[in-house]
Every structure is written in structure tokens, then in C-alpha cells.
Amino acid sequence: MTHGFDLGDRLRERERQDLRRHLDVTERVARRTRFADDPKSGAADFGEEMVVFAANNYLGLADDGRVQRAAEQGARTVGTGAGASRLVTGDTRLHRALERDLADCKGTERALVFSSGYAANVGTIDALAPDAVFSDELNHASIIDGCRVGAAETVVYDHCEADDLRAKMAERASTAGDGEQWLVVTDSVFSMDGDVAPLAALCDAAEEYGAWLMVDEAHATGLFGNGGGVVQREGLSDRVDIQLGTLSKALASQGGYVAGDEELVEYLLNAARSFVFSTGLAPPAAGAAREALRIARETDQTDRLWETVETLREGLEAMGYEVLGETHILPVLVGDRVDALELDERLRDHGVVAPAIRPPTVPEGTSRIRVAPMATHTDADLTQCLDAFEAAGKEVGVL
Structure with a gap:
């Protein structure tokens, strides 16, 4: 008889449900940065720099x-x-x-x-x-x-x-x-x-x-x-x-x-x-x-954020995406969880980090990509984001 915890089994169950998450190391907190898979006890192996639309650093002040x-x-x-x-x-x-x-x-x-x-x-x-x-x-x-x-x-x-x-x-x-x-x-x-x-x-x-x-x-x-x-x-x-x-x-x-x-x-x-x-x-x-x-x-930092939000919302909707809400958080509705996870991966291939949100965080059938702009994103960043959504959406078949 045992009264301990089988955490390995719990982790395997999360894996089976596609709910297991892993840490990614970020080089710095900024609108653009490099990421590495969790190095455990080793050194981080950073990849190419990507533009980040996944942070709650809405005014872009973390590295100000x-x-x-x-x-x-x-x-x-x-x-x-x-x-x-x-x-x-x-x-x-x-x-x-x-x-x-x-x-x-x-x-x-x-x-x-x-x-x-x-x-x-x-x-x-x-x-x-x-x-x-x-x-x-x-x-x-x-x-x-x-x-x-x-x-x-x-x-x-x-x-x-x-x-x-x-x-x-x-x-x-x-x-x-x-x-x-x-x-x-x-x-x-x-x-x-x-x-x-x-x-x-x-x-x-x-x-x-x-x-x-x-x-x-x-x-x-x-x-x-x-x-x-x-x-x-x-x-x-x-x-x-x-x-x-x-x-x-x-x-x-x-x-x-x-x-x-x-x-x-x-x-x-x-x-x-x-x-x-x-x-x-x-x-x-x-x-x-x-x-x-x-x-x-x-300062005008918040004004800059709202201008960025408007540009992205209008651009995403013009492509045919449904963007929920009315604020600086832009949930791009995908629906199917598998499509949302694949879209997340394809966006990364195009140098954009924007996370897939799927059940149980959101209801079944409402999986989405959560886009979080920063006031410090440049015009070039916004263009890259929109281009990535267009290309990735076509690759996944949601556009």
C-alpha cells in the first residue's frame, strides 16, 4: 500500500490531453527577443529573434x-x-x-x-x-x-x-x-x-x-x-x-x-x-x-498603444479573421484547438510569438490566438505581424 503521489502519471495524463506545458527561456523582456527551449541545468541555446505579441507589458515599459x-x-x-x-x-x-x-x-x-x-x-x-x-x-x-x-x-x-x-x-x-x-x-x-x-x-x-x-x-x-x-x-x-x-x-x-x-x-x-x-x-x-x-x-504612451491596437484589429479583420473584444487584447478566434495550436507554430515560423489559447482555458470550439500589442511596437513590427497572420492562416487553412 502506498500513500504517495504519482506525479509521473499526472504528467502523462496532461500529455495525453495535450495540456502539458514547458518553459521557454526568454533572452530579455522587450518587443523583440530570442527564445530557447528549457535548458534544465544547461546553457540556453537561443534561436532567431522574434517579435513578441504575447506579453502583458502593454506600454512596453519593462525595458524602458x-x-x-x-x-x-x-x-x-x-x-x-x-x-x-x-x-x-x-x-x-x-x-x-x-x-x-x-x-x-x-x-x-x-x-x-x-x-x-x-x-x-x-x-x-x-x-x-x-x-x-x-x-x-x-x-x-x-x-x-x-x-x-x-x-x-x-x-x-x-x-x-x-x-x-x-x-x-x-x-x-x-x-x-x-x-x-x-x-x-x-x-x-x-x-x-x-x-x-x-x-x-x-x-x-x-x-x-x-x-x-x-x-x-x-x-x-x-x-x-x-x-x-x-x-x-x-x-x-x-x-x-x-x-x-x-x-x-x-x-x-x-x-x-x-x-x-x-x-x-x-x-x-x-x-x-x-x-x-x-x-x-x-x-x-x-x-x-x-x-x-x-x-x-x-506622456502619450497610452495613445501610442491604442493606435497600435487599431492598426492590428483593422488589418486582421480585413484578412477575414474574427477579432473578439473591444480593448487592447485582441483574441483572434480560430475555433478548433488543433488549428489554433498549428497557427501558433506557423506564426513562430514567421518570427511572431502569439500564443494559442484552448480549452479548458476557453470553452470548446472557441480556441484562439491571443494578440497582445505593446505601445513600443514599430510600424515594421506591425507589418511583420499582419504578414505572418496572412501567410500562416493560409498554410493552416483558416483563411
């Missing part, structure tokens, strides 16, 4: 000199690591400065920085411990895990359907006792479909039942509303109880944040276990995120 210098300054003046939990000795002026800037950007009284967006989601939901969470069916895994850890019950409503949310809240209200605490949680921009939650309608539904609304702006922070997110673009800062996001996408750093009123932040820094029991965000990351946020708010 201004952001790099801010990270270096953080390391030199504060240290390479925070050294302890923020509640012990890991709270620094740099953390406070970043949080002030985030709160100002998000139109809130205060913000709190976590070690990751994942930690912010799980820690916040767990700390609130709601009797019921009403969660969009396509919410990110970090929200789902937060619900598993912290919610007494999770009620899933149809994707971006405020009417279904209201119906499910009405159904629960008919049987729930007085005093239940409810939380409605949604992403603002959904990373696989590139669509946007109907935030005003969700605010209406939450307010009707006295629930709190929490919005994860992971894929929106820095890109809408003067460096804020969709909440700021829609003018809803005073109606959304909890604004949350990451520093690792458009802000080209690492970490997550929660923004809200003074009482919320004060409670979370005492009760969110993923904050209390984690070393504070590394000062170089805090410095980099703060400078990236400044660039997003004070």
Missing part, C-alpha cells in the same frame, strides 16, 4: 530606461529587498509614495500594495469573509481561489450580465437571513475575450441590494482614465467599494494593490493574511511601478 533607473534608484537608496513584512520593518517611504500615487490615480483615500495581484485578490476576499460572493463566470483564477478560501458561498452569474446578477441576488435575498454580507466581484477587462464588464450596471445591482462591489483592474491599470482603469474612464470611483489590480502588466513591475477608503485599507493591513505574512514588495519593484505609473499618466 526611465523605469530601469527608478528600479536601480530604489535598490541603491532603500535596498534590493524589503527585508520583512510591512508590519515589522518592511514599510518604507518608497512603498508609501507608490501607494499615495495609486490612491490619487484611482480617486480613493488610500491604497495598499501587496506582493502580487494574486495575493491581493486572495487576501482581500479572505479578510472580508463574505457570506456570499457573486462572481462573473469568467473571472480570473486568483478571484476564484479567493472565493474558495474566503467566501462562505460563491454564486456565479453569467458573463457580463448585470440582469443575471440581479436575478441571482433576488433569489438569494428571498431565503437569506438579515445581516448577510455580500460581495460582487468582477474583472474590468477580461484577459481571454478582451471585453469590458458593464460596471455602471453592476454598481446599480450591488447598490440595490446593499452589496459591495470589487473590481479587478489587472488588465486596465495604467491604460484608461489618466493612468487609472475602466473605473476611472467610466467615472465610477465613488461607487466601486474596492479597486484592485496589478503592477506587473502595463506598469512593468511586480506586485498588486488594493485601493479604497481609509477604513478598508486599515482593515486589510491587519487582516489580509497574504499581506500580513509576506515580505513587503521589493523596493526596486515599487520604484519601477511608480515611475511607470507616472509615464502612463503624463
Whole structure:
């Protein structure tokens, strides 16, 4: 009798289901780079340089000199690591400065920085411990895990359907006792479909039942509303109880944040276990995120991104591809998972990296290529991308 884990069998099963993934080594984080297969303990053998349309580095700031210098300054003046939990000795002026800037950007009284967006989601939901969470069916895994850890019950409503949310809240209200605490949680921009939650309608539904609304702006922070997110673009800062996001996408750093009123932040820094029991965000990351946020708010970097997005969307649709969504994330619908995986490979043959997304990440029959442009992509990069999609699409037979 054995009580161990047969991980080899689990890996073989993932292989049989075409779900096993492997690491690829990237030479640098930039719009163009070289890749190598996972070298394990050996040296990486890099191939030809390719143009990257697969990163969440939306503003192209991860290798920006201004952001790099801010990270270096953080390391030199504060240290390479925070050294302890923020509640012990890991709270620094740099953390406070970043949080002030985030709160100002998000139109809130205060913000709190976590070690990751994942930690912010799980820690916040767990700390609130709601009797019921009403969660969009396509919410990110970090929200789902937060619900598993912290919610007494999770009620899933149809994707971006405020009417279904209201119906499910009405159904629960008919049987729930007085005093239940409810939380409605949604992403603002959904990373696989590139669509946007109907935030005003969700605010209406939450307010009707006295629930709190929490919005994860992971894929929106820095890109809408003067460096804020969709909440700021829609003018809803005073109606959304909890604004949350990451520093690792458009802000080209690492970490997550929660923004809200003074009482919320004060409670979370005492009760969110993923904050209390984690070393504070590394000062170089805090410095980099703060400078990236400044660039997003004070320069035309976001305008350049939206111009790039428009060029690619129009070009892909003109070829005959169906491009989902309405944001900077461009999901190119393929349908069949085998075709999507082959299209991914053929794009690489043409020097373009854009990943295939297939079930179970997306529903059966909706496999796609997820194109993620950067503000720093040049006209030549865009031409190469479009030419690659045309050639690869014909080779695979989807055009």
C-alpha cells in the first residue's frame, strides 16, 4: 500500500490531453527577443529573434530606461529587498509614495500594495469573509481561489450580465437571513475575450441590494482614465467599494494593490493574511511601478498603444479573421484547438510569438490566438505581424 503521489502519471495524463506545458527561456523582456527551449541545468541555446505579441507589458515599459533607473534608484537608496513584512520593518517611504500615487490615480483615500495581484485578490476576499460572493463566470483564477478560501458561498452569474446578477441576488435575498454580507466581484477587462464588464450596471445591482462591489483592474491599470482603469474612464470611483489590480502588466513591475477608503485599507493591513505574512514588495519593484505609473499618466504612451491596437484589429479583420473584444487584447478566434495550436507554430515560423489559447482555458470550439500589442511596437513590427497572420492562416487553412 502506498500513500504517495504519482506525479509521473499526472504528467502523462496532461500529455495525453495535450495540456502539458514547458518553459521557454526568454533572452530579455522587450518587443523583440530570442527564445530557447528549457535548458534544465544547461546553457540556453537561443534561436532567431522574434517579435513578441504575447506579453502583458502593454506600454512596453519593462525595458524602458526611465523605469530601469527608478528600479536601480530604489535598490541603491532603500535596498534590493524589503527585508520583512510591512508590519515589522518592511514599510518604507518608497512603498508609501507608490501607494499615495495609486490612491490619487484611482480617486480613493488610500491604497495598499501587496506582493502580487494574486495575493491581493486572495487576501482581500479572505479578510472580508463574505457570506456570499457573486462572481462573473469568467473571472480570473486568483478571484476564484479567493472565493474558495474566503467566501462562505460563491454564486456565479453569467458573463457580463448585470440582469443575471440581479436575478441571482433576488433569489438569494428571498431565503437569506438579515445581516448577510455580500460581495460582487468582477474583472474590468477580461484577459481571454478582451471585453469590458458593464460596471455602471453592476454598481446599480450591488447598490440595490446593499452589496459591495470589487473590481479587478489587472488588465486596465495604467491604460484608461489618466493612468487609472475602466473605473476611472467610466467615472465610477465613488461607487466601486474596492479597486484592485496589478503592477506587473502595463506598469512593468511586480506586485498588486488594493485601493479604497481609509477604513478598508486599515482593515486589510491587519487582516489580509497574504499581506500580513509576506515580505513587503521589493523596493526596486515599487520604484519601477511608480515611475511607470507616472509615464502612463503624463506622456502619450497610452495613445501610442491604442493606435497600435487599431492598426492590428483593422488589418486582421480585413484578412477575414474574427477579432473578439473591444480593448487592447485582441483574441483572434480560430475555433478548433488543433488549428489554433498549428497557427501558433506557423506564426513562430514567421518570427511572431502569439500564443494559442484552448480549452479548458476557453470553452470548446472557441480556441484562439491571443494578440497582445505593446505601445513600443514599430510600424515594421506591425507589418511583420499582419504578414505572418496572412501567410500562416493560409498554410493552416483558416483563411
